[in-house]
Amino acid sequence: MRRPSPLSLLQEYLGTCRVRVHGASQGAGFFVAPGYVVTCAHVAGARTGTRLPVFWNDTEFEGSVLTASAPPKGRDLWPYPDLAVVRLLDAPANHPCVWLDTVSPSRDAPLTAIGFSDIYEPGKASERSAALNRGGTTKVQGGSMLELVGGEVNKGLSGGPVLNHDSGGVCAIVKATRLRNTFMGGVGIPVSALRLLDGEVYRTLIRAHDAFHGQNDQWARLSDRVIESGGGRADESLDSELSPAEERQLLAIFSQLPMEPMDEDLLPAHRTGGEGESDVKPSSTSSHRAAFFAAAVEGAREPEPYPLLDHRDVFTELAAQMPPEAGQLPYELAFAADLARKAATASPACQGAVQQLRDLVLITAGRLGLGKGIQQRLARGTASEAQASIIGRIRHSMRDRRLYHVRVWRYRSANDIDPAAPESDALPLNQAVEHLAALLPEQIEIMGGATRPGLIELILPKEVLDEGFADLLLWPQLPWFSLGRKQRVVVRPLERHETPALHAAWAERWQQLDGKAVSEVMVCVCGRGDQHQAALDASFDSDPTLAALALAGSPQSQPVSDAYQVAVASGVPMMVWRRGSPACERDDGGRCGAPGRRACPGNGFFAELCATLDDTRRDELPERVRQLRVDAQKPSKREGHLGDDIVLLWDDPRRQIPRSPLAPAQEGRPR
DSSP states (O other), X not given: OOOOOHHHHHHHHHHHTEEEEESSSEEEEEEEETTEEEEOHHHHOSSTTOEEEEXXXXXXXXXXXXXXXXXXXXXXXXXXXXXXXXXXXTOOTTOOOOOBOOSOOOTTOEEEEEEEEOSSSTXXXXXXXXXXXXXXXXXXXXXXXXXXXSSOOOGGGTTOXXXXXXXXXXXXXXXXXXXXXXXXXXXXXXXXXXXXXXXXXXXXXXXXXXXXHHHOOHHHHHHHHHIIIIISOOGGGGGTSOOHHHHHHHHHHHTTSOOOOOOTTOOOTTOOOSSSOOXXXXXXXXXXXHHHHHHSOTTOOOOOSSOOOSHHHHHHHHHTSOOOOTTSOOXXXXXXXXXXXXXXXXXXXXXXXXXXXXXXHHHHHHHTTOHHHHHXXXXXXXXXXXXXXXXXXXXXXXXXXXXXEEEEEEEEETTEEEEOSOOOOOEEHHHHHHHHHHHHHHHHHXXXXXXXXXXXXXXXXXXXXXXXXXXXXXXXXXXXXXXXXHSEEEEEEHHHHTOGGGHHHHHHHHHHTTTOBHHHHEEEEOOOTTOOHHHHHHHHHHOTTOOEEEESSOTTXXXXXXXXXXXXXXXXOEEEEETTOOOOOOOSSOOOOSOOSSOOTTOHHHHHHHHHHTTOBGGGHHHHHHHHHHHTTSTTOOTTOTTTTEEEEEOOTTOOOOOOOSSOSSOOOOO
């Protein structure tokens, strides 16, 4: 007796997940997680809370619409994505659930759609399946649909699942037929479009789905046999890719980890609620978007059109990317390692899942021969975390010094520097500053988030030093978050970084500051009187301990600008000043001699700075300055607080970015 094929067994099991829905119309649906049914909104109805009968194995159960797409406005065809999630109030025990496959099937891939039909007995719906193929993609009311071709898609299939034979998973939901009672097929809604519904409902649903399949392997055993029988990935591909079983295990663990908070201003466009639906396009939560780019290949495109709402979404979008070069971590495995590292500080209740995740990541990487790479990934943020930073650079275009290029890196150690994005085209200064500001929020999220103070190092030409980077408001939903109060913002002189001949003195003076209180070594420099450039240069040449300067004015003002140039060339690694302040005017009739370790009667900023810094050490200074910026905003602050407009030049010579040509081969036009 011939055994049934693995595909026929999976199709039969798919049929046990099918339900009949009587809502706004009659159609199909299917179990996605225990007690949860997915169907079309035009079948269930659009109003949240609507009660409706759902039939499984000819038994009626009461369902409630949790979320659904908005209803049509004067059109017969429901707007995209036309999906609904229904929860059974009295769900049957131990019912089966489908496995959702977010990867779009390839052209001509064989498919099976199931639902109901009353073609042969009008008024009496009976189970039906349709053998189809993937056609192209069609746009319907702003959403991408899969064309289902080669068979009849009748009305009763609406809301039913579409099985991809190649992957062994449900890839779509039947929406509509092209022409009734013909073999012209129809269209299906990709399962990823569930992310366009209510975000919290989606996350509850998808986590319950992944947790179910982590404990129940009935679907997995059948789908794996389908893949092994010739429909899916070749066995040899598993030498460089995660296996389906490893992917399922990781997703099941993700479902146990804490959810990222949902931003209030990132509500999906297609939430239900009746009149006055929002037309705003749904967006990814910033943390998930940042996690995607942290693990993806450099230059990866924004995942579209569906928002990233949960860890699973990041994982599946990364898995759908072109594979990395041989010997590199699969992007989704790199993300899993990042998640394991980040979740290490989660609540004790989650630590069991965190350890499982870490173990599975190590085992999977070991099977792929990538154990060393994954260990390095997991080690990020441990010993080197205190010195991790985001380094942004603005530099002149060599073809037109009125224009500037922008680039950003994530720095974790001298051997672990990730470029965040390609260098920008040549831009006018105001656009270059805006471009740098636009790049920072995503990188801050990758490196720990806005509320976790990190180091922001800005390598800038002299004319950009006084831009108000510390005052930038980069988070529109949190307009009281300024960059300099949430992060340790420091500036670094571009001129020194691009002149290797200046590096020896720079390294020596930095070492002179090691372990010393900044207030003990700080001296005042204004460029007036005997502090002309030649005299200052002689002072620096004769005293390598001159390494921390309080500038009596901004480097944009004369004669402080002249003094600043000498200090940079002499390797002075630490300077502090007030942004935009003029050079101080001595009012006591005295002369400003060569810098020395004594108070300056004419510079109150210098005296207050030394008193405030007290016993602050070199490596503590960026955080101390951040705290001063915070203190300056307190209601009890006095006028002219030291933290107002303070700028810190803090230039560690050990923290250098990769050398690159002074101008790209192709210059872009200014915008």
